[in-house]
Amino acid sequence: MRRIKLIEVRSELGAGTRGASLGIDALKVACLNKGSDYFRRFNSVVVPDQNQVLFDKNHFPYAKHIDSIYNVLKGVSSTVEQTLRFGEFPLVLAGDHSNAAGTIAGIKAAYPHKTLGVVWIDAHADIHSPYTTPSGNVHGMPLAMALGADHRALQHNQVEPETEFFWRKLKDLGEAGAKITPDHLIYVVVRDTEPEEDRIIEEQHIRNFRLDEFRAKGARRVAREIYEQLRFCDMVYISFDVDSLDSRFSKGTGTPVEQGLDVAEAMALCRYLLENNRVVCFEMGEINPTLDSENTMASNAFDILEVATEAIQERLRLDTVTGR
Numbered sequence: 001m002r003r004i005k006l007i008e009v010r011s012e013l014g015a016g017t018r019g020a021s022l023g024i025d026a027l028k029v030a031c032l033n034k035g036s037d038y039f040r041r042f043n044s045v046v047v048p049d050q051n052q053v054l055f056d057k058n059h060f061p062y063a064k065h066i067d068s069i070y071n072v073l074k075g076v077s078s079t080v081e082q083t084l085r086f087g088e089f090p091l092v093l094a095g096d097h098s099n100a101a102g103t104i105a106g107i108k109a110a111y112p113h114k115t116l117g118v119v120w121i122d123a124h125a126d127i128h129s130p131y132t133t134p135s136g137n138v139h140g141m142p143l144a145m146a147l148g149a150d151h152r153a154l155q156h157n158q159v160e161p162e163t164e165f166f167w168r169k170l171k172d173l174g175e176a177g178a179k180i181t182p183d184h185l186i187y188v189v190v191r192d193t194e195p196e197e198d199r200i201i202e203e204q205h206i207r208n209f210r211l212d213e214f215r216a217k218g219a220r221r222v223a224r225e226i227y228e229q230l231r232f233c234d235m236v237y238i239s240f241d242v243d244s245l246d247s248r249f250s251k252g253t254g255t256p257v258e259q260g261l262d263v264a265e266a267m268a269l270c271r272y273l274l275e276n277n278r279v280v281c282f283e284m285g286e287i288n289p290t291l292d293s294e295n296t297m298a299s300n301a302f303d304i305l306e307v308a309t310e311a312i313q314e315r316l317r318l319d320t321v322t323g324r
Helices: 020-034 051-055 066-085 099-110 142-147 161-171 195-204 211-217 219-229 263-274 296-322
Strands: 004-009 043-047 089-094 116-121 185-188 207-209 235-241 279-285
Touching: 004 066, 004 296, 020 089, 020 296, 043 066, 066 089, 066 099, 066 161, 066 279, 089 099, 089 296, 099 116, 099 142, 099 235, 099 279, 116 142, 116 263, 185 219, 207 211, 207 219, 211 219, 211 263, 219 263, 235 263, 263 279, 263 296, 279 296
Parallel strands: 004 043, 004 089, 089 279, 116 185, 116 235, 185 207, 235 279
Antiparallel strands: none
């Protein structure tokens, strides 16, 4: 049977609020408090971060620390690629969400001729580029990297040549060019967006299951409809940002937003999505325990992680039995 491999990425270079680098350790504290042996059951690898550069002056106002982020994402990409080539299932635990661009690049590097679908469970669209960003925080840009998109038609930032250099290298990480297409990207409960992102989503016809639709249909039907849209994709990557949860449950994240999923809904959604045998990678990120005195966010996230992992293991067992 294929094994799960935990990939720990503590980089928080792309975040606007400090502390996401501690999210993995907060998950481990939640695991200990629950009396679980989760982190003893799986082999893990740590991708080197460069969080020490946060003490240095930032030289890239429209893509903060993009030079160091490029180096981190190269490590993420190569680790994910190697994990897949060894026949293991990469389960990525990450600091900020910019790291997901490295994960996507690694998947495509391992399977360059396969079509990838992405399910992005998040409060935010994360589809800005340096040309459109209002903040310069790169955790708002991973999907633009994956799409190979600059969004120049919506440009309002005059980006320096050095930033453009590293931005091009990030778009070409793993393999040159776009890794996904807009019709193979699906959002779930994205609700905190800027006008530029709203334009991109509308013009590119990117599907977004908003909370009212999610609750009207239920997690099982939403998962079924997601896979109907992704029916032409050979493989699927699922990215879970903890701020997809309603702010009542997600105080321990840098950008909590109201009108999100509750913990039970997130568990159900992850379970149904991960039952599909085309899923090749699952990622969870943006836990920030410095904003959460009781570690509630990490505790909720760990419960979701356990359910997601059980679904992955059950599916891997079935794949072994059926010879997939």
